[in-house]
Amino acid sequence: MPIDVNAALTAAPTVREAGWTERDVILYHLGLGAGVDSLNPAELEWVYEKNLKVLPTFAMVAGQGVSAGAVTPAGLNLPGIDIDLRKILHGGQSLTVHAPIPASGAATISSRVADVWDKGKAAVIVLEQSAQDSGGNPLWTTAMQIWARGEGGFGGDAGPDGSHAVPERSPDTVLASPTSTQQALMYRLSADMNPLHADPAFAKMAGFDRPILHGLASYGIVCKAVVDGVLDGDPTRVRTFSVRFAGSLYPGETIETAVWRDGDTLTVLATCPERDGQPVLTHATMEIR
Template sequence: MPIDLAAAMAAPPTTKTISWTTRDVLLYHLSLGAGRGADPQLRWTYEQELQVLPTFALVAGQGPSAGELAPTALRLTGCDIDLRRILHAGQAVTVHRPLPAIGEATITTRIADLWDKGKAAVIVLEHSAVDPAGELLWTTRMQIWARGEGGFGGEAGPTEDAALPAREPDLVVERATWPDQALLYRLNGDLNPLHADPAFARAAGFEAPILHGLCSYGILAGAVVEELLDGDAARLAALEVRFAGTLTPGETLRLRMWREADRLQLLATCVERDDAPVLTHAGALILS
Protein backbone atom coordinates (compact mmCIF):
# COMPACT_ATOMS: atom_id res chain seq x y z
CA MET A 1 0.00 0.00 0.00
CA PRO A 2 1.25 3.57 -0.60
CA ILE A 3 2.79 5.50 2.26
CA ASP A 4 0.29 7.67 4.12
CA LEU A 5 2.40 10.61 5.28
CA ALA A 6 -0.20 12.14 7.60
CA ALA A 7 -1.00 8.84 9.29
CA ALA A 8 2.66 7.93 9.71
CA MET A 9 3.70 11.23 11.28
CA ALA A 10 0.61 11.39 13.53
CA ALA A 11 1.08 7.88 14.87
CA PRO A 12 1.66 7.79 18.64
CA PRO A 13 4.93 6.33 19.91
CA THR A 14 4.99 2.67 20.79
CA THR A 15 6.67 1.20 23.85
CA LYS A 16 7.92 -2.21 24.81
CA THR A 17 10.04 -3.66 27.59
CA ILE A 18 13.14 -5.63 26.73
CA SER A 19 15.79 -7.47 28.68
CA TRP A 20 19.15 -9.00 27.90
CA THR A 21 21.75 -11.19 29.55
CA THR A 22 25.48 -11.73 29.45
CA ARG A 23 24.88 -14.53 26.93
CA ASP A 24 23.27 -12.05 24.51
CA VAL A 25 26.25 -9.71 24.81
CA LEU A 26 28.73 -12.54 24.25
CA LEU A 27 26.84 -13.73 21.16
CA TYR A 28 26.84 -10.20 19.76
CA HIS A 29 30.58 -9.74 20.20
CA LEU A 30 31.35 -13.20 18.78
CA SER A 31 29.16 -12.47 15.74
CA LEU A 32 31.33 -9.40 15.05
CA GLY A 33 34.48 -11.53 15.08
CA ALA A 34 35.73 -11.05 18.64
CA GLY A 35 38.11 -13.80 19.71
CA ARG A 36 38.66 -15.29 16.25
CA GLY A 37 42.42 -14.61 16.22
CA ALA A 38 45.21 -15.67 18.54
CA ASP A 39 44.07 -13.07 21.11
CA PRO A 40 40.95 -14.33 22.94
CA GLN A 41 39.94 -10.69 23.61
CA LEU A 42 38.47 -11.52 27.00
CA ARG A 43 36.98 -8.05 27.45
CA TRP A 44 34.49 -9.05 24.75
CA THR A 45 34.32 -12.83 25.08
CA TYR A 46 34.48 -13.77 28.77
CA GLU A 47 31.80 -12.89 31.32
CA GLN A 48 34.28 -12.23 34.15
CA GLU A 49 35.88 -9.29 32.35
CA LEU A 50 33.04 -8.31 30.03
CA GLN A 51 32.57 -4.87 28.52
CA VAL A 52 29.65 -4.02 26.23
CA LEU A 53 30.13 -2.32 22.89
CA PRO A 54 27.75 0.67 22.60
CA THR A 55 26.40 -0.71 19.33
CA PHE A 56 24.91 -3.63 21.28
CA ALA A 57 22.05 -1.18 21.89
CA LEU A 58 20.85 -1.93 18.36
CA VAL A 59 20.24 -5.63 19.11
CA ALA A 60 19.52 -5.66 22.86
CA GLY A 61 16.41 -7.67 23.58
CA GLN A 62 15.94 -8.59 19.90
CA GLY A 63 17.10 -12.21 19.83
CA PRO A 64 14.63 -14.58 18.12
CA SER A 65 12.60 -17.01 20.17
CA ALA A 66 12.66 -20.70 19.33
CA GLY A 67 10.45 -21.38 16.32
CA GLU A 68 9.93 -17.71 15.48
CA LEU A 69 9.40 -17.08 11.77
CA ALA A 70 11.16 -14.32 9.85
CA PRO A 71 8.89 -11.34 9.04
CA THR A 72 8.13 -10.65 5.37
CA ALA A 73 7.16 -6.99 5.67
CA LEU A 74 7.92 -3.80 7.56
CA ARG A 75 4.66 -2.68 9.15
CA LEU A 76 4.33 0.74 10.74
CA THR A 77 1.32 3.03 10.91
CA GLY A 78 1.06 4.55 7.44
CA CYS A 79 3.76 2.23 6.03
CA ASP A 80 3.43 -1.42 4.97
CA ILE A 81 6.41 -2.40 2.83
CA ASP A 82 7.72 -5.72 1.47
CA LEU A 83 11.13 -6.51 3.00
CA ARG A 84 12.55 -7.08 -0.48
CA ARG A 85 12.04 -3.37 -1.14
CA ILE A 86 13.87 -2.01 1.89
CA LEU A 87 17.47 -1.46 2.88
CA HIS A 88 18.95 -0.21 6.11
CA ALA A 89 20.29 3.17 4.90
CA GLY A 90 21.81 4.72 8.00
CA GLN A 91 22.25 4.32 11.73
CA ALA A 92 23.19 6.47 14.69
CA VAL A 93 23.49 5.57 18.35
CA THR A 94 24.22 7.73 21.39
CA VAL A 95 24.86 6.01 24.71
CA HIS A 96 24.24 8.13 27.77
CA ARG A 97 26.20 5.85 30.10
CA PRO A 98 28.03 2.52 29.79
CA LEU A 99 25.69 -0.33 28.95
CA PRO A 100 25.36 -3.11 31.54
CA ALA A 101 25.98 -6.73 30.57
CA ILE A 102 22.65 -7.72 32.15
CA GLY A 103 19.75 -5.32 31.98
CA GLU A 104 16.19 -4.31 31.29
CA ALA A 105 14.84 -1.25 29.52
CA THR A 106 11.67 0.29 28.17
CA ILE A 107 12.02 1.25 24.50
CA THR A 108 9.95 4.08 23.03
CA THR A 109 9.79 4.13 19.22
CA ARG A 110 8.45 6.84 16.93
CA ILE A 111 8.69 7.84 13.28
CA ALA A 112 10.89 10.93 13.58
CA ASP A 113 11.01 11.81 9.86
CA LEU A 114 9.67 10.53 6.54
CA TRP A 115 11.45 11.80 3.43
CA ASP A 116 10.34 11.55 -0.20
CA LYS A 117 13.29 10.84 -2.49
CA GLY A 118 11.16 10.45 -5.63
CA LYS A 119 11.91 6.82 -6.47
CA ALA A 120 12.22 5.87 -2.82
CA ALA A 121 11.16 6.83 0.68
CA VAL A 122 13.38 7.21 3.73
CA ILE A 123 11.78 6.36 7.07
CA VAL A 124 13.64 7.62 10.14
CA LEU A 125 12.82 5.67 13.30
CA GLU A 126 13.93 7.01 16.67
CA HIS A 127 14.26 4.66 19.65
CA SER A 128 14.98 5.76 23.21
CA ALA A 129 15.70 3.35 26.05
CA VAL A 130 15.30 3.99 29.78
CA ASP A 131 16.18 1.59 32.58
CA PRO A 132 13.75 0.57 35.37
CA ALA A 133 14.88 3.59 37.42
CA GLY A 134 13.89 5.93 34.59
CA GLU A 135 17.46 6.78 33.58
CA LEU A 136 18.13 7.22 29.87
CA LEU A 137 20.43 4.48 28.54
CA TRP A 138 20.61 5.16 24.81
CA THR A 139 19.02 6.93 21.86
CA THR A 140 19.14 5.62 18.29
CA ARG A 141 18.03 6.87 14.88
CA MET A 142 17.60 4.38 12.05
CA GLN A 143 17.16 5.32 8.39
CA ILE A 144 15.24 2.82 6.23
CA TRP A 145 15.44 3.19 2.43
CA ALA A 146 12.25 1.87 0.79
CA ARG A 147 12.68 1.42 -2.96
CA GLY A 148 9.71 2.37 -5.13
CA GLU A 149 7.85 3.98 -2.22
CA GLY A 150 8.53 7.65 -3.05
CA GLY A 151 6.15 10.13 -4.64
CA PHE A 152 3.88 10.43 -1.62
CA GLY A 153 4.32 14.20 -1.34
CA GLY A 154 6.81 14.55 1.51
CA GLU A 155 9.91 16.72 1.82
CA ALA A 156 13.17 15.43 0.33
CA GLY A 157 15.08 15.72 3.60
CA PRO A 158 18.55 17.15 4.29
CA THR A 159 21.60 16.80 2.08
CA GLU A 160 24.67 15.99 4.15
CA ASP A 161 28.29 16.60 3.23
CA ALA A 162 30.40 13.44 3.04
CA ALA A 163 33.72 15.31 2.60
CA LEU A 164 36.65 13.79 4.48
CA PRO A 165 39.74 15.64 5.77
CA ALA A 166 42.20 16.65 3.05
CA ARG A 167 45.01 14.61 4.59
CA GLU A 168 46.01 11.04 5.06
CA PRO A 169 44.05 9.13 7.73
CA ASP A 170 45.54 8.90 11.19
CA LEU A 171 44.94 5.16 11.14
CA VAL A 172 44.01 2.50 8.58
CA VAL A 173 43.08 -1.01 9.71
CA GLU A 174 41.47 -4.03 8.08
CA ARG A 175 38.91 -6.44 9.44
CA ALA A 176 38.16 -9.70 7.60
CA THR A 177 34.68 -11.20 7.62
CA TRP A 178 34.00 -14.91 7.04
CA PRO A 179 31.60 -16.74 4.70
CA ASP A 180 28.99 -17.79 7.27
CA GLN A 181 29.16 -14.67 9.44
CA ALA A 182 25.68 -13.44 8.49
CA LEU A 183 24.19 -16.75 9.65
CA LEU A 184 25.66 -16.15 13.09
CA TYR A 185 24.94 -12.43 13.24
CA ARG A 186 21.24 -12.94 12.39
CA LEU A 187 20.80 -14.76 15.72
CA ASN A 188 21.01 -11.32 17.34
CA GLY A 189 17.48 -10.79 16.04
CA ASP A 190 17.48 -9.62 12.40
CA LEU A 191 15.96 -12.61 10.60
CA ASN A 192 15.52 -10.88 7.24
CA PRO A 193 16.05 -13.72 4.72
CA LEU A 194 18.13 -11.31 2.62
CA HIS A 195 21.04 -12.38 4.86
CA ALA A 196 20.49 -16.14 4.60
CA ASP A 197 18.39 -17.25 1.63
CA PRO A 198 20.13 -17.14 -1.79
CA ALA A 199 16.83 -17.20 -3.71
CA PHE A 200 15.44 -14.32 -1.65
CA ALA A 201 18.66 -12.35 -2.13
CA ARG A 202 18.51 -12.86 -5.91
CA ALA A 203 14.88 -11.70 -5.96
CA ALA A 204 16.03 -8.55 -4.15
CA GLY A 205 18.72 -7.93 -6.80
CA PHE A 206 21.81 -9.38 -5.10
CA GLU A 207 24.00 -12.23 -6.29
CA ALA A 208 24.11 -13.79 -2.84
CA PRO A 209 23.01 -13.08 0.74
CA ILE A 210 24.67 -9.97 2.12
CA LEU A 211 26.12 -9.16 5.51
CA HIS A 212 23.92 -7.09 7.80
CA GLY A 213 24.77 -3.40 7.69
CA LEU A 214 24.64 -3.40 11.48
CA CYS A 215 27.30 -6.10 11.53
CA SER A 216 29.70 -3.84 9.58
CA TYR A 217 28.66 -1.03 11.94
CA GLY A 218 29.55 -3.12 14.98
CA ILE A 219 32.87 -4.15 13.45
CA LEU A 220 33.67 -0.46 12.95
CA ALA A 221 32.76 0.32 16.57
CA GLY A 222 34.97 -2.49 17.85
CA ALA A 223 37.90 -1.31 15.73
CA VAL A 224 37.56 2.25 17.03
CA VAL A 225 37.53 1.05 20.64
CA GLU A 226 40.44 -1.35 20.19
CA GLU A 227 42.66 0.85 18.02
CA LEU A 228 42.03 4.37 19.35
CA LEU A 229 40.40 4.09 22.78
CA ASP A 230 42.68 1.61 24.56
CA GLY A 231 40.01 -1.06 24.57
CA ASP A 232 37.68 1.04 26.76
CA ALA A 233 34.14 0.78 25.36
CA ALA A 234 32.87 3.47 27.74
CA ARG A 235 34.84 6.08 25.80
CA LEU A 236 32.77 5.63 22.62
CA ALA A 237 29.79 7.91 23.24
CA ALA A 238 28.18 8.07 19.79
CA LEU A 239 28.57 6.58 16.32
CA GLU A 240 26.69 7.36 13.11
CA VAL A 241 27.05 5.98 9.58
CA ARG A 242 25.36 5.73 6.21
CA PHE A 243 25.23 2.30 4.60
CA ALA A 244 26.61 3.19 1.17
CA GLY A 245 27.21 -0.31 -0.16
CA THR A 246 26.84 -3.95 0.73
CA LEU A 247 29.44 -6.44 1.89
CA THR A 248 29.32 -10.13 1.03
CA PRO A 249 30.35 -12.40 3.91
CA GLY A 250 33.99 -13.34 3.39
CA GLU A 251 35.05 -9.91 2.12
CA THR A 252 37.34 -7.53 4.05
CA LEU A 253 36.58 -4.12 5.48
CA ARG A 254 39.24 -1.42 5.23
CA LEU A 255 38.64 1.20 7.94
CA ARG A 256 40.10 4.70 7.71
CA MET A 257 40.04 6.97 10.76
CA TRP A 258 40.72 10.69 11.17
CA ARG A 259 40.80 12.22 14.65
CA GLU A 260 40.04 15.86 15.51
CA ALA A 261 39.94 16.39 19.30
CA ASP A 262 36.93 14.44 20.61
CA ARG A 263 35.50 13.60 17.19
CA LEU A 264 36.38 11.02 14.57
CA GLN A 265 35.62 10.91 10.88
CA LEU A 266 35.48 7.41 9.46
CA LEU A 267 35.23 5.54 6.19
CA ALA A 268 34.79 1.82 5.56
CA THR A 269 35.42 0.27 2.16
CA CYS A 270 35.67 -3.22 0.64
CA VAL A 271 39.24 -4.32 -0.01
CA GLU A 272 38.34 -6.93 -2.63
CA ARG A 273 36.30 -4.48 -4.72
CA ASP A 274 38.83 -1.67 -5.16
CA ASP A 275 37.76 0.19 -2.03
CA ALA A 276 34.07 0.31 -2.95
CA PRO A 277 32.34 2.30 -0.18
CA VAL A 278 30.49 0.37 2.51
CA LEU A 279 30.06 2.89 5.37
CA THR A 280 30.19 6.63 4.63
CA HIS A 281 29.10 9.91 6.30
CA ALA A 282 30.55 8.23 9.38
CA GLY A 283 31.52 9.98 12.58
CA ALA A 284 32.02 9.24 16.25
CA LEU A 285 32.09 11.17 19.51
CA ILE A 286 34.71 9.93 21.93
CA LEU A 287 35.38 10.69 25.58
CA SER A 288 38.81 11.40 27.02
Protein backbone atom coordinates in the same frame (compact mmCIF):
# COMPACT_ATOMS: atom_id res chain seq x y z
CA MET B 1 -1.85 6.11 -0.03
CA PRO B 2 1.02 3.97 1.28
CA ILE B 3 2.36 6.78 3.51
CA ASP B 4 0.10 9.05 5.53
CA VAL B 5 2.76 11.41 6.90
CA ASN B 6 0.52 13.07 9.47
CA ALA B 7 -0.72 9.73 10.81
CA ALA B 8 2.83 8.41 11.01
CA LEU B 9 4.22 11.42 12.86
CA THR B 10 1.34 11.86 15.30
CA ALA B 11 0.89 8.21 16.28
CA ALA B 12 1.59 7.32 19.89
CA PRO B 13 4.93 5.56 20.43
CA THR B 14 4.93 1.81 20.86
CA VAL B 15 6.46 0.72 24.15
CA ARG B 16 7.86 -2.67 25.10
CA GLU B 17 10.02 -4.24 27.75
CA ALA B 18 13.34 -5.83 26.77
CA GLY B 19 15.92 -7.78 28.70
CA TRP B 20 19.32 -9.30 27.97
CA THR B 21 22.00 -11.37 29.65
CA GLU B 22 25.76 -11.76 29.43
CA ARG B 23 25.18 -14.68 27.04
CA ASP B 24 23.36 -12.34 24.64
CA VAL B 25 26.23 -9.85 24.75
CA ILE B 26 28.85 -12.55 24.20
CA LEU B 27 26.92 -14.03 21.27
CA TYR B 28 26.61 -10.58 19.70
CA HIS B 29 30.33 -9.95 20.02
CA LEU B 30 31.13 -13.40 18.55
CA GLY B 31 28.88 -12.47 15.63
CA LEU B 32 31.16 -9.48 15.02
CA GLY B 33 34.27 -11.65 14.97
CA ALA B 34 35.43 -11.06 18.54
CA GLY B 35 37.47 -13.74 20.25
CA VAL B 36 39.44 -14.99 17.25
CA ASP B 37 42.63 -14.44 19.26
CA SER B 38 41.23 -16.11 22.37
CA LEU B 39 44.53 -15.89 24.28
CA ASN B 40 44.67 -12.12 23.98
CA PRO B 41 43.49 -10.70 27.35
CA ALA B 42 42.05 -7.59 25.70
CA GLU B 43 40.10 -9.65 23.17
CA LEU B 44 38.87 -12.04 25.84
CA GLU B 45 37.08 -9.16 27.57
CA TRP B 46 34.61 -9.11 24.67
CA VAL B 47 33.71 -12.80 24.90
CA TYR B 48 34.21 -13.93 28.51
CA GLU B 49 31.85 -13.01 31.32
CA LYS B 50 34.73 -12.07 33.64
CA ASN B 51 35.22 -8.30 33.13
CA LEU B 52 32.86 -8.43 30.15
CA LYS B 53 32.75 -5.22 28.10
CA VAL B 54 29.73 -4.20 26.01
CA LEU B 55 29.99 -2.51 22.63
CA PRO B 56 27.51 0.38 22.39
CA THR B 57 26.19 -1.08 19.12
CA PHE B 58 24.73 -3.94 21.17
CA ALA B 59 21.81 -1.50 21.48
CA MET B 60 20.88 -2.56 17.92
CA VAL B 61 19.97 -6.07 19.08
CA ALA B 62 19.23 -5.75 22.81
CA GLY B 63 15.85 -7.36 23.24
CA GLN B 64 15.93 -7.79 19.42
CA GLY B 65 15.98 -4.05 18.71
CA VAL B 66 13.52 -1.76 16.94
CA SER B 67 13.92 -3.36 13.52
CA ALA B 68 12.52 -6.70 14.69
CA GLY B 69 9.27 -5.01 15.63
CA ALA B 70 9.08 -2.76 12.58
CA VAL B 71 10.13 -4.85 9.60
CA THR B 72 8.15 -8.02 8.98
CA PRO B 73 7.79 -10.34 5.96
CA ALA B 74 4.50 -8.56 5.19
CA GLY B 75 6.18 -5.18 4.86
CA LEU B 76 6.77 -2.08 6.92
CA ASN B 77 3.94 -2.21 9.45
CA LEU B 78 3.76 1.18 11.18
CA PRO B 79 0.97 3.70 11.80
CA GLY B 80 0.30 5.57 8.55
CA ILE B 81 2.79 3.43 6.61
CA ASP B 82 1.99 0.37 4.51
CA ILE B 83 4.88 -0.50 2.20
CA ASP B 84 5.94 -3.76 0.60
CA LEU B 85 9.18 -5.06 2.14
CA ARG B 86 10.70 -5.39 -1.33
CA LYS B 87 10.61 -1.60 -1.70
CA ILE B 88 12.60 -0.76 1.40
CA LEU B 89 16.29 -0.47 2.17
CA HIS B 90 18.07 0.17 5.46
CA GLY B 91 19.91 3.28 4.35
CA GLY B 92 21.51 4.66 7.51
CA GLN B 93 21.86 4.24 11.24
CA SER B 94 22.75 6.49 14.14
CA LEU B 95 23.25 5.81 17.83
CA THR B 96 23.57 8.11 20.82
CA VAL B 97 24.76 6.49 24.04
CA HIS B 98 23.54 8.20 27.20
CA ALA B 99 25.03 5.72 29.68
CA PRO B 100 27.17 2.56 29.48
CA ILE B 101 25.08 -0.48 28.54
CA PRO B 102 25.27 -3.10 31.32
CA ALA B 103 26.34 -6.65 30.49
CA SER B 104 22.96 -7.86 31.73
CA GLY B 105 19.92 -5.75 32.29
CA ALA B 106 16.51 -4.59 31.16
CA ALA B 107 15.07 -1.54 29.46
CA THR B 108 11.81 0.05 28.47
CA ILE B 109 12.06 0.74 24.75
CA SER B 110 9.89 3.35 23.05
CA SER B 111 9.67 3.44 19.24
CA ARG B 112 8.15 6.05 16.95
CA VAL B 113 8.36 7.51 13.45
CA ALA B 114 10.40 10.65 14.05
CA ASP B 115 10.48 11.99 10.46
CA VAL B 116 9.38 11.23 6.90
CA TRP B 117 11.48 12.91 4.21
CA ASP B 118 10.61 13.35 0.55
CA LYS B 119 13.57 12.50 -1.69
CA GLY B 120 11.60 12.66 -4.93
CA LYS B 121 11.84 9.08 -6.15
CA ALA B 122 11.87 7.72 -2.60
CA ALA B 123 10.68 8.48 0.89
CA VAL B 124 12.94 8.18 3.91
CA ILE B 125 11.29 7.03 7.11
CA VAL B 126 13.23 7.75 10.28
CA LEU B 127 12.44 5.25 13.04
CA GLU B 128 13.57 6.42 16.46
CA GLN B 129 14.08 4.13 19.42
CA SER B 130 14.72 5.33 22.96
CA ALA B 131 15.66 3.05 25.86
CA GLN B 132 15.45 3.73 29.59
CA ASP B 133 16.53 1.59 32.52
CA SER B 134 14.21 0.56 35.36
CA GLY B 135 14.86 3.87 37.10
CA GLY B 136 13.79 5.92 34.08
CA ASN B 137 17.36 6.92 33.21
CA PRO B 138 18.11 7.11 29.46
CA LEU B 139 20.41 4.41 28.09
CA TRP B 140 20.46 5.00 24.33
CA THR B 141 18.64 6.59 21.40
CA THR B 142 18.86 5.20 17.87
CA ALA B 143 17.56 6.43 14.53
CA MET B 144 17.18 4.06 11.59
CA GLN B 145 16.74 5.56 8.12
CA ILE B 146 14.61 3.38 5.85
CA TRP B 147 14.52 4.25 2.16
CA ALA B 148 11.18 3.40 0.55
CA ARG B 149 11.64 3.35 -3.21
CA GLY B 150 8.85 4.84 -5.30
CA GLU B 151 7.16 6.47 -2.30
CA GLY B 152 8.47 10.04 -2.66
CA GLY B 153 7.06 12.98 -4.52
CA PHE B 154 4.42 13.89 -1.93
CA GLY B 155 5.75 17.43 -1.43
CA GLY B 156 7.32 16.91 1.97
CA ASP B 157 10.54 18.16 3.55
CA ALA B 158 13.63 16.73 1.83
CA GLY B 159 15.46 16.34 5.13
CA PRO B 160 19.05 17.32 5.94
CA ASP B 161 21.74 17.74 3.30
CA GLY B 162 23.33 14.37 2.68
CA SER B 163 26.69 15.69 1.43
CA HIS B 164 29.73 14.48 3.34
CA ALA B 165 33.41 14.21 2.52
CA VAL B 166 36.37 12.76 4.33
CA PRO B 167 39.26 15.14 5.13
CA GLU B 168 41.68 15.90 2.30
CA ARG B 169 44.62 14.25 4.01
CA SER B 170 45.80 10.75 4.80
CA PRO B 171 43.86 9.02 7.57
CA ASP B 172 45.36 9.00 11.03
CA THR B 173 44.66 5.28 11.43
CA VAL B 174 43.72 2.41 9.11
CA LEU B 175 42.27 -0.72 10.73
CA ALA B 176 41.67 -4.12 9.12
CA SER B 177 38.82 -6.40 10.25
CA PRO B 178 38.80 -9.76 8.44
CA THR B 179 35.45 -11.55 8.52
CA SER B 180 34.90 -15.29 8.46
CA THR B 181 32.80 -17.20 5.94
CA GLN B 182 30.33 -18.07 8.73
CA GLN B 183 30.11 -14.49 10.04
CA ALA B 184 26.55 -13.87 8.87
CA LEU B 185 25.39 -17.25 10.18
CA MET B 186 26.70 -16.31 13.63
CA TYR B 187 25.44 -12.72 13.60
CA ARG B 188 21.89 -13.66 12.59
CA LEU B 189 21.47 -15.55 15.88
CA SER B 190 21.52 -12.16 17.64
CA ALA B 191 19.31 -10.27 15.25
CA ASP B 192 17.92 -10.45 11.71
CA MET B 193 17.08 -13.99 10.56
CA ASN B 194 16.44 -12.88 6.97
CA PRO B 195 17.40 -15.77 4.62
CA LEU B 196 19.34 -13.26 2.51
CA HIS B 197 22.16 -13.77 5.02
CA ALA B 198 22.10 -17.59 4.99
CA ASP B 199 20.39 -19.13 1.93
CA PRO B 200 22.46 -19.10 -1.30
CA ALA B 201 19.40 -19.65 -3.51
CA PHE B 202 17.50 -16.80 -1.83
CA ALA B 203 20.54 -14.51 -2.15
CA LYS B 204 20.78 -15.24 -5.89
CA MET B 205 17.09 -14.38 -6.34
CA ALA B 206 17.86 -11.06 -4.62
CA GLY B 207 20.67 -10.38 -7.10
CA PHE B 208 23.71 -11.40 -5.02
CA ASP B 209 26.31 -14.04 -5.81
CA ARG B 210 25.91 -15.50 -2.34
CA PRO B 211 24.53 -14.52 1.10
CA ILE B 212 25.68 -11.12 2.30
CA LEU B 213 26.66 -9.86 5.73
CA HIS B 214 24.10 -7.79 7.63
CA GLY B 215 24.63 -4.04 7.39
CA LEU B 216 24.33 -3.78 11.17
CA ALA B 217 27.04 -6.43 11.49
CA SER B 218 29.37 -4.19 9.47
CA TYR B 219 28.28 -1.31 11.71
CA GLY B 220 29.25 -3.26 14.83
CA ILE B 221 32.51 -4.57 13.33
CA VAL B 222 33.64 -1.04 12.48
CA CYS B 223 32.66 0.24 15.92
CA LYS B 224 34.70 -2.53 17.57
CA ALA B 225 37.68 -1.80 15.29
CA VAL B 226 37.63 1.88 16.31
CA VAL B 227 37.19 1.08 20.01
CA ASP B 228 40.09 -1.38 19.91
CA GLY B 229 42.36 0.61 17.61
CA VAL B 230 41.70 4.22 18.60
CA LEU B 231 39.89 4.30 21.95
CA ASP B 232 42.20 1.99 23.93
CA GLY B 233 39.57 -0.73 24.07
CA ASP B 234 37.14 1.40 26.12
CA PRO B 235 33.60 1.23 24.67
CA THR B 236 32.27 3.79 27.16
CA ARG B 237 34.16 6.50 25.25
CA VAL B 238 31.72 6.27 22.32
CA ARG B 239 29.07 9.00 22.57
CA THR B 240 27.53 8.86 19.09
CA PHE B 241 28.06 6.78 15.95
CA SER B 242 26.23 7.48 12.68
CA VAL B 243 26.72 5.91 9.25
CA ARG B 244 25.22 5.43 5.83
CA PHE B 245 25.18 1.90 4.39
CA ALA B 246 26.90 2.20 1.02
CA GLY B 247 27.54 -1.36 -0.15
CA SER B 248 27.26 -5.02 0.68
CA LEU B 249 29.99 -7.25 2.07
CA TYR B 250 30.33 -10.99 1.59
CA PRO B 251 31.32 -13.06 4.62
CA GLY B 252 35.02 -13.89 4.33
CA GLU B 253 35.94 -10.45 3.00
CA THR B 254 37.73 -7.74 4.96
CA ILE B 255 36.47 -4.40 6.21
CA GLU B 256 39.17 -1.75 6.10
CA THR B 257 38.37 1.23 8.32
CA ALA B 258 40.10 4.57 7.79
CA VAL B 259 39.85 7.04 10.69
CA TRP B 260 40.51 10.78 10.73
CA ARG B 261 40.55 12.45 14.15
CA ASP B 262 39.66 16.09 14.84
CA GLY B 263 39.45 16.59 18.60
CA ASP B 264 36.53 14.55 19.91
CA THR B 265 35.15 13.87 16.42
CA LEU B 266 36.21 10.92 14.31
CA THR B 267 35.45 10.71 10.61
CA VAL B 268 35.27 7.11 9.43
CA LEU B 269 35.23 5.41 6.04
CA ALA B 270 34.85 1.63 5.74
CA THR B 271 35.72 -0.13 2.47
CA CYS B 272 36.34 -3.63 1.12
CA PRO B 273 39.96 -4.05 -0.09
CA GLU B 274 39.20 -7.34 -1.88
CA ARG B 275 36.92 -5.37 -4.22
CA ASP B 276 39.18 -2.42 -4.97
CA GLY B 277 38.06 -0.33 -2.02
CA GLN B 278 34.32 -0.52 -2.64
CA PRO B 279 32.57 1.53 0.06
CA VAL B 280 30.77 -0.35 2.84
CA LEU B 281 30.00 2.47 5.30
CA THR B 282 30.18 6.15 4.34
CA HIS B 283 29.03 9.48 5.86
CA ALA B 284 30.31 7.98 9.10
CA THR B 285 31.16 10.00 12.18
CA MET B 286 31.77 9.10 15.81
CA GLU B 287 31.72 11.54 18.69
CA ILE B 288 33.88 10.36 21.58
CA ARG B 289 34.36 11.17 25.25
